[in-house]
Amino acid sequence: MTNQDIDIKLLEQDIPALLHKYQYKIAFIVDDFIRQRVFVSTDRADIIQSINEQLFRKSTKIQQQYNGAATISTYLSAIIRNTCLQIHRQNKRSIKKEAYKKETTTHLTDDGEQNSINHLIIEDEIQKLDAIIKTFGGQEAKVKLLLKLICRLPIEEVDVLQTYPNCPEIYFTKMMHEFGINYHQYTDKEIFERLTFYINILEKKNRTTDAIKKWLSYKLSHIIKVLNQTSPTANYDKESLKILVTYYYSNGYQLENSLKKYSF
Numbered sequence: 001m002t003n004q005d006i007d008i009k010l011l012e013q014d015i016p017a018l019l020h021k022y023q024y025k026i027a028f029i030v031d032d033f034i035r036q037r038v039f040v041s042t043d044r045a046d047i048i049q050s051i052n053e054q055l056f057r058k059s060t061k062i063q064q065q066y067n068g069a070a071t072i073s074t075y076l077s078a079i080i081r082n083t084c085l086q087i088h089r090q091n092k093r094s095i096k097k098e099a100y101k102k103e104t105t106t107h108l109t110d111d112g113e114q115n116s117i118n119h120l121i122i123e124d125e126i127q128k129l130d131a132i133i134k135t136f137g138g139q140e141a142k143v144k145l146l147l148k149l150i151c152r153l154p155i156e157e158v159d160v161l162q163t164y165p166n167c168p169e170i171y172f173t174k175m176m177h178e179f180g181i182n183y184h185q186y187t188d189k190e191i192f193e194r195l196t197f198y199i200n201i202l203e204k205k206n207r208t209t210d211a212i213k214k215w216l217s218y219k220l221s222h223i224i225k226v227l228n229q230t231s232p233t234a235n236y237d238k239e240s241l242k243i244l245v246t247y248y249y250s251n252g253y254q255l256e257n258s259l260k261k262y263s264f
Contacts, residue, residue, distance in 0.1 A: 007072035015059040019052060022076055026051055029080045038088055038243075051083050085240050125227075129248055132226050136219070146216050148179075149191055151242045153249055155179045164202045171201060 010018035030047050033039045136143050141162040148155050196209045227236045
């Protein structure tokens with residue numbers, strides 16, 4: 001009897017035993033989020049307990065929605081990660097503001113099986129996001145630039161030059177100085193004020209900060225709507241979209257951490 005056969009039997013007949021078997025996976029994934037600074041280490045025990053309580057409470061749904069498309073191990077990994085994201089949204093007191101730094105994304109394991117599981121879970125979500133961004137056509141580069149800014153990701157030279165090919169050297173230098181490094185000290189208001197200044201200069205317009213916010217909010221809403229339409233179990237909002245965008249840019253698509261695919 002294979003490990004998968006054992007897991008299927010436990011899924012059907014003994015959920016508590018299945019959860020007990022995969023306590024190591026719950027701990028690993030929680031530690032993954034702690035390393036990303038989405039959670040703080042002092043909350044580790046409470047988060048693990050909360051995950052166990054939620055999985056046990058939703059055991060019937062977990063049984064019903066398993067369709068055999070992936071191994072039980074992969075299936076549970078996705079559910080556990082999504083549960084972490086739900087906790088992340090519900091209890092923002094335990095989240096550090098640096099959660100979305102590009103430089104915090106690191107190799108968390110050398111275990112080939114775990115890397116394969118993570119890649120399998122995230123691959124579809126990354127491809128979906130990329131496909132949606134491409135539908136913006138001539139605005140694609142601008143959308144990508146603004147996505148980086150709202151996620152506090154350091155911009156690169158190509159981000160500016162693809163968006164504004166004729167950007168004067170003085171403004172190019174200023175943008176790289178302000179946003180090409182860690183700029184988590186800026187508030188959202190400060191970022192949008194600076195962004196409005198550059199957009200008006202480079203596009204020769206006179207738009208207000210509120211107008212820029214409204215334009216971006218419309219784009220974000222469209223991305224979230226399409227992502228959620230691609231799967232009946234998807235449940236993206238602005239916060240989880242930011243996490244996906246961070247993964248999208250991490251290591252040029254080579255991601256060691258998964259986001260979510262199932263919603264419970």
